Amino acid sequence: xxxxxxxxxxxxxxxxxxxxxxxxxTVAAACAxxxxxxxxxxxxxxxxxxxxxxLPGIAVAVLAGxxxxxxxxxxxxxxxxxxxxxxxxxxxxxxxxxxDAGTGVVFTTLFALGVVIVTAAASRVDxxxxxxxxxxxxxxxFDTVSIxxxxxxxxxxxxxxxxxxLTTAAIATWKLQVFTAFDADAARAAGVPVAAVTGGxxxxxxxxxxxxxxxxxxxxxxxxxxxxxxxxxLLVRRLHHMVLVAVALAVVGTCLGYLAxxxxxxxAAGMIAVVLGLEYVAAVVLAADxxxxxxxxGRLRYAWRVLCEDRLAAVWxxxxxGTAATAPVSLVQRLAVGWLxxxxxxxxxxxxxxxxxxxxxxxxxxxxxxxxxxxxxxQHAQLPLDHLHPPAxxxxxxxxxxxxxxxxxxxxxxxxPHGSDIPPEx
Amino acid sequence: xxxxxxxxxxxxxxxxxTVAYSGRPVLWNVDLxxxxxxxxxxxxxxxxxxxxxxxSGLGLVPLVHGTARFWGRPLxxxxxxxxxxxxxxxxxxxxxxxxxxxxxxxxxGRLGWFRRPGSRxxxxxxxxxxxxxxIDVADRQIGRLSGGQQQRVFLARALAxxxxxxFLDEPMAGVDARSQEQIFGVLAGLRSEGRLxxxxxxxxxxxxTWFDRVALIDMxxxxxxxxxxxxxxxxxxxxxxxxxxxxxxxxQAVAARSRxx
Numbered sequence: 001x002x003x004x005x006x007x008x009x010x011x012x013x014x015x016x017x018x019x020x021x022x023x024x025x026t027v028a029a030a031c032a033x034x035x036x037x038x039x040x041x042x043x044x045x046x047x048x049x050x051x052x053x054x055l056p057g058i059a060v061a062v063l064a065g066x067x068x069x070x071x072x073x074x075x076x077x078x079x080x081x082x083x084x085x086x087x088x089x090x091x092x093x094x095x096x097x098x099x100d101a102g103t104g105v106v107f108t109t110l111f112a113l114g115v116v117i118v119t120a121a122a123s124r125v126d127x128x129x130x131x132x133x134x135x136x137x138x139x140x141x142f143d144t145v146s147i148x149x150x151x152x153x154x155x156x157x158x159x160x161x162x163x164x165x166l167t168t169a170a171i172a173t174w175k176l177q178v179f180t181a182f183d184a185d186a187a188r189a190a191g192v193p194v195a196a197v198t199g200g201x202x203x204x205x206x207x208x209x210x211x212x213x214x215x216x217x218x219x220x221x222x223x224x225x226x227x228x229x230x231x232x233x234l235l236v237r238r239l240h241h242m243v244l245v246a247v248a249l250a251v252v253g254t255c256l257g258y259l260a261x262x263x264x265x266x267x268a269a270g271m272i273a274v275v276l277g278l279e280y281v282a283a284v285v286l287a288a289d290x291x292x293x294x295x296x297x298g299r300l301r302y303a304w305r306v307l308c309e310d311r312l313a314a315v316w317x318x319x320x321x322g323t324a325a326t327a328p329v330s331l332v333q334r335l336a337v338g339w340l341x342x343x344x345x346x347x348x349x350x351x352x353x354x355x356x357x358x359x360x361x362x363x364x365x366x367x368x369x370x371x372x373x374x375x376x377x378x379q380h381a382q383l384p385l386d387h388l389h390p391p392a393x394x395x396x397x398x399x400x401x402x403x404x405x406x407x408x409x410x411x412x413x414x415x416x417p418h419g420s421d422i423p424p425e426x
Numbered sequence: 427x428x429x430x431x432x433x434x435x436x437x438x439x440x441x442x443x444t445v446a447y448s449g450r451p452v453l454w455n456v457d458l459x460x461x462x463x464x465x466x467x468x469x470x471x472x473x474x475x476x477x478x479x480x481x482s483g484l485g486l487v488p489l490v491h492g493t494a495r496f497w498g499r500p501l502x503x504x505x506x507x508x509x510x511x512x513x514x515x516x517x518x519x520x521x522x523x524x525x526x527x528x529x530x531x532x533x534x535g536r537l538g539w540f541r542r543p544g545s546r547x548x549x550x551x552x553x554x555x556x557x558x559x560x561i562d563v564a565d566r567q568i569g570r571l572s573g574g575q576q577q578r579v580f581l582a583r584a585l586a587x588x589x590x591x592x593f594l595d596e597p598m599a600g601v602d603a604r605s606q607e608q609i610f611g612v613l614a615g616l617r618s619e620g621r622l623x624x625x626x627x628x629x630x631x632x633x634x635t636w637f638d639r640v641a642l643i644d645m646x647x648x649x650x651x652x653x654x655x656x657x658x659x660x661x662x663x664x665x666x667x668x669x670x671x672x673x674x675x676x677x678q679a680v681a682a683r684s685r686x687x
Contacts, residue, residue: 172540179531183517189484189585190535235637237567239522405602 017262019153021139024272025254027208027215030166031224032232032250034208036243037201039229041181045100046085046202047225049107050209051218053084055114058213064149074158074210081206084110089335107172130343135217135269137258155214162211163329166204167217177201178239198334216269223273231276231283234290253279306397307336312345313396315355316363325353364423365404370396371423372407378417380410385417401416401425431658435498436461437591437622438483443492445475445482452488453478454646457628460639463622467637469630471666474644476626477513480593496591506535509589511580513596519569519576526564528579529554532586547586554585557615559608577587581609583594591622598627610636633657 031047038044057080058073066073084106092102140155170177179187180197188194205225212221232246257272264271285292311333318325328334337353340346345359355363373395374388399407404425414424440458444451453475460466468476481487483494485501496504509532522656529551536544544549555561558578563571568579577597584592594613598606613623617638627633633640634657641650642657642665649661 042518108571140499175531175534175537175542176539178523178527179534182521182523182531183512184511185486186510186531187534187585188486189505189508189530191505192534208637233522237522238524238527242522301527 001415017258020137021258023140023156023159023264024137024155024215024258024268025251026156027211027225028165028228028250028254028272029247030159030163030208031212031221032228032246033163033166033170033243034201034204035225035241036232036246037177037228038183038205039226040239040242041201044226044230045103047205047209049088049103050081050084050206051213051225052111052114053107054078054080054210054213055111055218056080056117057114058119059082059114059121062293063117063355070154071158077213078203078206079084080110081209082203085202085206109242127160131217133217133219134267135213135215135216135220138269141213159211162207166208169200169204171201173197174240178195178297209293215349216272220269220273223276224254227273227276227280228253231280234283234287249279250276302397304336307332308340309362309397311336312339312355312359312363313366313370315346315353316360319355361365361426365426366396368423368425369399369420370412371420372404373399374418375411375422376407377415388417427520435495437463437497438624439493439495439498440479440483441481441493441495443479443494444490445478445487446490447487450481452645453482453643456643456647456649458641458647459551460622460624463617463620464638465617465636466622466624466625467633467640468624468643469628469633469640469657469665470643470648472628474665476628476643477595479643480510480595480624480626481634484508484593506587509584509587509592511584511592511594511597513572514577514580514600519571523568524565525555525560525568525571525579526551528568529564529582532583535587550588551582551586554582554659557585558612572602572605573600574608578600578605578609582614585612589621592616594623594626596626596628598629598632606632612683630657630662 035044035047038047054077055077061073061076066076086408088102088106088112091105094097140153143154144151145154145157148150175199175271176187176192176197178179179190179192182424184194187197208225209221212224215221216224228246228250229242231249232242236245253276254272258268260266260275261268261271283291286294289293315325328337337346340359345356345357345362346353347356348354370392373392377383377388377391378385398399408422408425436459438458438460440456443453443456443458445453452473452478454467456479456629458479468479470476478487482489483493483501485494492499496508501508526548532546532554533543533547533550537547552561552564555564558581560575560578560582563575568576571579577600581594581597584594597609597613599607613625616623625637634653637653639651640653640656642648642661644665649656
C-alpha cells in the first residue's frame with residue numbers, strides 16, 4: 001500500500017492527500033455520530049459484528065459483476081448488515097443464547113463465509129482480501145468522477161452522501177432516539193415506535209459501517225464507531241454535547257492520524273485508529289470530573305486541607321489543656337504550619353506558635369464538628385467511648401454549619417461524652 | 427361488572443388476562459375492573475406478577491389471551507391518555523441526560539416523529555418539576571440525584587404527559603421517607619383532579635392507609651375492592667401463603683411441554 005503514499009509525496013500531489021483526508025474524516029464523522037448512540041445503548045459490539053458480517057455481501061455483489069465502491073455493492077453490503085441483525089435475533093431466540101453470544105456466532109460465521117468466497121474467487125475477480133481488512137484509503141483518490149472541472153473521488157462522494165443522510169435522519173428523529181435509548185419501555189408505553197427507531201439506528205450503523213469498511217477496512221472501522229464516542233462520554237454529560245465532541249474527536253484524530261502515517265510512511269488506517277486510541281487515553285487522564293488528573297488533584301487538595309485543619313485543632317486543644325502543642329514532626333506537617341502562618345492563621349514562631357483570630361475560629365469549628373459527632377454517636381449508636389474518636393477524626397473535616405446545627409439539635413444539652421466543652425458555632 | 431346503573435364503560439378493564447414468559451405462565455386469568463378514578467393499589471408478594479399485570483395493560487408484554495381496555499377502547503386508541511412510571515432500576519442512571527431532558531420525554535408521544543419540544547413543552551416540564559419539588563436540580567445530570575429524587579424525575583416525566591390514567595411500578599421502592607410523602611402527595615393530587623392512579627406496591631402497612639381500592643395478586647387475582655374490605659387476614663393469608671407453589675409447578679410443567687412439542 002505504501003509505495004503509493006511514497007509516490008505522492010515525491011510528486012508533491014498534496015491534493016491527493018487532501019482528498020484522502022477529507023474522505024476519511026467524513027467517514028469518521030458519520031461513524032462517530034452513529035457510534036454515540038451505540039455506546040450509550042451499550043451496543044458497541046454491534047458495530048464490530050456488522051463491520052465483519054458485510055464481507056460476504058460485498059464479495060457476492062462483486063462476483064455478480066458489481067465494481068467495488070459502486071452503489072450496487074454498497075447496497076448489497078448494507079443489506080447484508082441488516083440481514084446480520086435479523087439473523088442475530090433469530091439465532092438468539094432459537095438457541096436461547098445471550099445477546100453477545102448470538103452476535104458472536106453470526107458475525108464470525110458470516111465473516112468466515114466472506115473470507116472463503118473472496119479467497120476462492122480471488123483469481124476471477126478483482127478483490128484483495130487485505131484491502132477488506134485494512135481498507136483502501138490510499139487508493140481512494142485515484143478512483144474519481146468528474147463534477148464540473150473537479151475530479152472528485154467516488155469514495156468521497158459516497159462518504160458525503162452517507163454523512164448527509166445520517167445527519168438529516170439524526171436531526172429529524174433525535175428525540176425519539178434518545179428516549180428509546182434511555183428508557184425503551186416508557187418510550188413504547190408513550191407510543192414511540194420503538195422497533196422502528198431501533199431499526200433505524202441499526203440501518204444507520206450498517207450504512208456507516210459500510211462507508212467505513214471501504215476506507216479503513218473491517219477491523220478498524222470499529223475504532224471509528226466506538227472510540228471517539230467512548231472518549232466523548234468521559235468528557236461531557238449531555239448526549240447532544242457528546243455527539244458533537246465525538247464527531248470533533250473523530251475528525252481531528254483522523255486528520256492527525258493520516259498526517260502521521262504520511263510522515264512515518266505507515267498504514268493510514270492503522271495510524272488513524274492509534275491516534276483515536278490516544279485521544280481516548282487523553283480523555284481518561286484529563287476528563288473534568290472523573291479524569292485521573294482531576295481525581296488526583298482532588299485527593300491532594302483534600303489531604304492538604306485535612307493536614308492544615310489537624311494542625312490548627314492540635315494547637316487549639318493544647319491551649320485548652322494549657323500544655324504546649326506537640327511540635328510538627330514530619331516535613332509535610334511543617335509545610336502545613338508554614339502555609340498556615342503565611343495565610344495568617346498562625347502567629348509567632350515555631351515553638352511559641354499561637355492561633356490568630358481567624359485560625360482560632362477555624363480550629364474551633366473543627367473541634368466542634370469532632371465533639372458533636374462523638375456526642376451523636378455516643379447517644380444514637382450506643383458506641384463505647386473508645387470507638388468514638390476515629391470516626392469523628394474523619395467526619396470533622398466534612399461537616400458544614402447547617403449539618404452541625406442539625407446534629408446539635410439531636411444531641412441536645414448532653415455535650416461531649418469525654419466531658420469537654422463543645423465550642424459554639426461561629 | 428361495572429356498578430349497577432352506570433352505563434359508562436369502566437376506566438380500566440382487564441378481562442381474563444393470562445401472561446406467559448417464554449411459555450411459562452406467570453399470571454393466570456385475571457379479571458380486574460376499575461370503574462372510576464381513584465388511588466388503586468396492586469398488592470402482592472415478590473414474583474406475584476404485579477408488574478407484569480401493569481405491563482400487560484400497557485402492551486409491554488404479550489398476552490397469551492384476554493384483553494385490556496380503557497374506557498371500553500383498546501390501548502392503541504388512547505395511548506397518550508395512559509402514563510407509565512417504570513421501576514427506577516430499569517434504566518441506566520449514568521445516561522448522559524439532564525433532569526429537564528428526561529421530563530421533556532413525557533411530551534414526546536404528543537409531539538410525534540419530527541416536532542421538537544418548544545417553549546410550551548419546556549414551561550410544562552418546569553411546572554411538573556416544581557410539582558415534585560425538583561425545580562432546583564433541573565439542569566443536573568440524572569446520575570447525580572438521590573434514589574428518591576430519581577423516582578420523582580420519573581414521576582415528573584409522567585406528569586408531563588398530561589395523562590388521565592397513571593400506571594406506576596413500585597414508585598416507593600428504595601425511596602427515603604420524605605420522597606415517599608412527596609410522591610404520595612402528588613398522587614393524591616392527581617386523584618383529586620379526577621385521574622386514575624394505579625400503583626404497584628409491596629408494603630402492606632402503607633397500602634392500608636394510602637389506597638382507596640386495592641387488588642391482591644399472587645399469580646392470580648385473590649381479591650379486589652375497597653381497601654378495608656380486601657385487606658382482611660383471610661385474604662392476606664391466601665395471598666402470601668396461598669396456592670402459589672401449585673401454580674408455579676403447573677407453570678413449569680406447561681413451559682416444559684411447550685418446549686418439547
